[in-house]
Amino acid sequence: MADHLPTLLFAEHDDASLNPVTARALTAALALGAPVHVLVVGENARPAAEAAAKLAGVAQVLLADGPAYAHRRAEPVAALGVALAGQYGAIAAPSTAFGKSVLPRIAALIDVMQVSDVVAVIAPDTFERPTYAGNAIQRVRATDATKVLTIRTAGFAPATEGGSAPIQPVDEAGAFAGSRFVGEEIATSARPELTAARIIVSGGRAIGSAENFHSVVEPLADALGAAVGASRAAVDAGYAPNDWQVGQTGKVVAPDLYVALGISGAIQHLAGMKDSKVIVAVNKDEEAPIFQVADFGLVGDLFQIVPELTAEIAKAKG
C-alpha cells in the first residue's frame, strides 16, 4: 500500500532561500509517481518554504519552523522525519551534506535500508546508483515498505517554477539536548554555486598556491561566469577551501562545461565530473588521464595558457 502514499522530499535551503538542488531532487521524487510534499525545516525558514511552494509539481509544502531546528542539526531533524514517516511511501533528500547526515538516521530509526545517491528512478522501488567512484552502476530493488533515498541531483533536470502549493505548518517533534551548534564559517561568493553552475573551472595541485587560484583560476572563471572547483590535492594543500572539492568524496557536478586546469584525472576526481557535457583539460603532460575524458585538450603550461584563454574568452564575449 505504501506505493499510494505520497513522497516526502527534504528541501535543501538556508532558511532565507531555496537551494537549486531542491528543484532537481524534486524531478527525481516526482518520478516515483506519487504526490510530493516538500519539507522545509529550519528557523525563520518561511522564505525558503515560499520558494518551494512555487516549484511545479509540489502538492504541499510542510514548514517545520522553530529554534529546535536552527542550523538543521541531524538529531532533531531526523526525529521530525521519523514522526512524519508513517504517512509517506518514500522519504527523499538531495545528496548534500545535510541530506547525507539526516536521512540514514531516519532510515535506521524506521528500520529501512537507504538507497544512497540515486541517479535514475527505474520504478517506484527500483533505482540505479553509482558504486566504486562511479565505475560500477548498481540497479537495486528496495524491498522495505518505505523507501529512503538520497538523490544525486547532478543527473536530474530541475523542475520548473509555476506551482502554488499550500504551506502547512508542522509541529515540533521534540528537542534533542545532546548536541549544540557552536559556529559556522560559510564562504559567501558572488560566483555561482558549484552544484548549480552551468560552467565550472577547477584547479589542481599544479596551481601551486591560494594566490595563484586568485590570480590564474578565478579570472578565467569570472570571464566565463563560472563557479570554481578544485581537486582534492589542491584542497589538501590549502590552495582552495574544502567546499570546492569535486570528486568521489567531494561534490558531484555535471555542468555544460567543465574546465580542468592542472588536474591529472585520478578516478576519484573523474567520479565527480565525468558526466559534464563538455570537458576541457589543460595539462602539460600529454599522457595525463584527464585527456581520456576531455573533449578538448590543451597540452602545455597552464600559467601561460590560462591568461591567454581568459583574454580570448573576454574577447569572444565582447
Add this chain to the structure above:
Amino acid sequence: MKILVPVKRVVDANVKIRVRPDGSGVELANVKMAMNPFDEIAVEEALRLKEAGKASEVVAVSIGPVKTDETIRTALAMGADRGIWVKTDEAGIEPLTVAKLLKKIVEAEGPGLVILGKQAIDDDCNQTGQMLAALLGWPQATFASKVEIGEKTIAVTREIDGGLQTLDLDLPAVLTTDLRLNEPRYASLPNIMKAKKKPIEEKPAAELGVDLAPRLQLLSTTEPAGRTAGIKVGSPAELVDHLKKAGVL
C-alpha cells in the same frame, strides 16, 4: 575512555575495478584489498587521542568474511590495542545491518566514542555512522575535519556544503571522518611484528541476534556509459572556436 573504530576491508583505492561481463557484480578475485582510506583516518584520530592522554584504549572492529582479520591487523599495526572480528559468510553486508551489529559491539564494550569513516569507497553509501548513532540514540558529527575533546563533550568541526560548521556533542558520541582530519601514519616494521601478538576476538555474526538478510536486491551491475577522448587543440583561440560551436559559451 575507550574508543571503538569500525574498519572495512575494501578494494584498494588505486585499483581500477572491472565489472563482470555478466552483470553480476565487480570482479573481486585476485584484486588488491586494503583498509578503507576513511577508516585509516578514523584509526589515526583515535590513536592521536590516546597519545594525547584522552583515551585509554583503541579497539578496532570489522565485520566480514575470511581475510577480514588482515584489515583488523592493519589497524593493530598502526597502534590499536586489540581487535574484534564479527565473522560473516559473505562480504557486502548492508550498512543498516552493519550498524545493528556494531550496536551490539558498542553495548558489550561501552566505548565513550565511536569513530568511523564517512563512506566506504566500494559501495560509497555514506550511512553506517549516522545509522549507528541513531540506533544508539547518540549525537553524531559527520564529515569531521577537526576534533577537540573535553571532559564530557567533544567539539567537532565538519566539512559541509559552503564551508565549515562546528558542533559540540555530549559524550558518548559517533563521529565520521573526512579527508582532512589527519594524515594517517604508516605502520612501522616493529609495530607490524608487535601487531601479530595483539588479540583479535572472533564473534560469529549469526550469534549476535541480528537479521543479516539484505533489504536491497541487487538486480544488475553495469559499467557506466564511457566517454571517448576528444581532440587536442593547438591554441586558446582554437579552443574558444570549438566551445562556441559546441554552444557552451
